[in-house]
Amino acid sequence: MVRRNLFLISSSKVHGHEYLQHSREALTEFFRKHNVTKVLFIPYALFNYDKYTKKVGDVLTSWGFEVEGIHRKDDPVEAVRKADAIYVGGGNSFLLLKLLHERKLIEPIRERIFSGEAVYVGSSAGTNVATVSIKTTNDMPIVYPPTFDALALVPFNINPHYLDPLPGSTHHGETRQQRIEEFHHLNAIPVLGLREGTYLHVEDDKMTLLGDFNARLFMKSKTPVEVPPNSDMSFLLRE
Amino acid sequence: MVRRNLFLISSSKVHGHEYLQHSREALTEFFRKHNVTKVLFIPYALFNYDKYTKKVGDVLTSWGFEVEGIHRKDDPVEAVRKADAIYVGGGNSFLLLKLLHERKLIEPIRERIFSGEAVYVGSSAGTNVATVSIKTTNDMPIVYPPTFDALALVPFNINPHYLDPLPGSTHHGETRQQRIEEFHHLNAIPVLGLREGTYLHVEDDKMTLLGDFNARLFMKSKTPVEVPPNSDMSFLLRE
Numbered sequence: 001m002v003r004r005n006l007f008l009i010s011s012s013k014v015h016g017h018e019y020l021q022h023s024r025e026a027l028t029e030f031f032r033k034h035n036v037t038k039v040l041f042i043p044y045a046l047f048n049y050d051k052y053t054k055k056v057g058d059v060l061t062s063w064g065f066e067v068e069g070i071h072r073k074d075d076p077v078e079a080v081r082k083a084d085a086i087y088v089g090g091g092n093s094f095l096l097l098k099l100l101h102e103r104k105l106i107e108p109i110r111e112r113i114f115s116g117e118a119v120y121v122g123s124s125a126g127t128n129v130a131t132v133s134i135k136t137t138n139d140m141p142i143v144y145p146p147t148f149d150a151l152a153l154v155p156f157n158i159n160p161h162y163l164d165p166l167p168g169s170t171h172h173g174e175t176r177q178q179r180i181e182e183f184h185h186l187n188a189i190p191v192l193g194l195r196e197g198t199y200l201h202v203e204d205d206k207m208t209l210l211g212d213f214n215a216r217l218f219m220k221s222k223t224p225v226e227v228p229p230n231s232d233m234s235f236l237l238r239e
Numbered sequence: 240m241v242r243r244n245l246f247l248i249s250s251s252k253v254h255g256h257e258y259l260q261h262s263r264e265a266l267t268e269f270f271r272k273h274n275v276t277k278v279l280f281i282p283y284a285l286f287n288y289d290k291y292t293k294k295v296g297d298v299l300t301s302w303g304f305e306v307e308g309i310h311r312k313d314d315p316v317e318a319v320r321k322a323d324a325i326y327v328g329g330g331n332s333f334l335l336l337k338l339l340h341e342r343k344l345i346e347p348i349r350e351r352i353f354s355g356e357a358v359y360v361g362s363s364a365g366t367n368v369a370t371v372s373i374k375t376t377n378d379m380p381i382v383y384p385p386t387f388d389a390l391a392l393v394p395f396n397i398n399p400h401y402l403d404p405l406p407g408s409t410h411h412g413e414t415r416q417q418r419i420e421e422f423h424h425l426n427a428i429p430v431l432g433l434r435e436g437t438y439l440h441v442e443d444d445k446m447t448l449l450g451d452f453n454a455r456l457f458m459k460s461k462t463p464v465e466v467p468p469n470s471d472m473s474f475l476l477r478e
Contacts, residue, residue, distance in 0.1 A: 142425055186382055
């Protein structure tokens with residue numbers, strides 16, 4: 001058994017909901033179950049750390065949880081080692097991954113999560129970096145990270161904000177599915193397309209899809225499969 | 240004066256046109272002006288080199304030009320050094336850039352273009368790699384290139400397949416403009432958003448926007464500007 005408690009959100013903004021509110025019930029329950037009262041927030045995927053931490057902090061505080069930004073800590077590695085909950089916010093995956101590597105946070109986060117001492121919440125780019133690599137991000141490569149390898153808290157990749165082809169579109173850029181198929185020309189691991197409004201709950205070796213929509217699962221050389229909410233997806237955790 | 244003759248296409252597929260046909264007249268004139276009869280095609284951005292070379296070759300042959308795939312040459316570097324025209328096709332920019340570096344083609348292509356001995360045609364990813372870097376590509380980072388630095392045949396970046404926000408969209412992924420603004424948080428060079436159906440013609444220090452639509456010019460800390468077709472954009476070539 002691999003110990004880990006993860007809550008991986010496709011996007012913090014969902015059509016028809018205020019910021020983060022679509023996952024309020026499930027995320028609150030997740031924190032309470034693991035006796036979380038204080039959350040360490042990692043805002044590295046955006047540029048204004050104070051503003052970003054306040055935005056997420058205001059929501060989580062209203063739900064009864066305390067939030068601290070890692071950028072306010074003298075020793076970020078030590079902050080990770082003491083955290084009960086690590087929340088990695090969305091933004092640019094390349095920027096986020098670069099800073100996690102440069103600040104030597106990859107291994108400390110992995111250790112803290114795999115020991116079961118802290119839970120992990122990721123949203124969008126924060127969900128990308130929880131997987132094997134950021135090779136299935138939608139973001140623009142605005143900075144060059146030392147590697148595309150990420151936290152590998154799960155043994156597959158996720159495409160957050162997964163988007164179906166727009167009916168009647170006259171645009172000729174690749175569809176999301178075409179891009180993921182390109183990934184599979186060169187990489188073998190599964191890719192889970194997480195539509196906005198969906199999230200994954202991982203408890204050790206058990207994984208469940210939650211939220212309002214199907215996910216779309218891409219396996220190399222196979223036809224993609226639609227997976228409905230509340231499906232047990234633990235098979236993706238077996239390496 | 241910097242010598243160079245470039246034809247940089249946003250996309251080979253344009254709504255309402257057969258493959259490459261939207262640029263037929265201008266590209267034919269460009270080749271004829273520079274006495275090009277044979278084109279060296281670089282298909283590295285896709286996976287099936289023969290198929291891709293045939294697809295582009297069938298079109299160019301019907302226009303009166305001969306096409307050879309670089310993958311059929313024993314010595315790709317030597318092929319570049321002898322080419323009169325180098326055509327880099329679209330696909331995945333990360334894959335393309337990785338192979339150009341690995342096969343040590345970056346400097347030979349630059350030398351051949353800046354000496355004025357060969358002309359360069361790029362489409363989509365082939366246009367991305369003609370600029371300073373691939374940091375403004377739309378592609379998925381399916382492989383890790385040794386750097387994001389590209390051919391730098393021009394001193395700015397391009398975003399091909401530039402797309403305006405879709406009216407009424409409920410999707411919360413970043414818009415193209417937001418992504419380019421993220422780029423400008425960390426990078427100072429201009430970015431030209433080239434809509435599908437537009438292309439740039441560069442002749443030494445003179446650059447003209449051609450095609451059916453405006454381009455959108457993003458300069459760091461400035462409001463983006465719409466540039467109409469047939470505009471002289473030579474100011475972007477001054478470093």
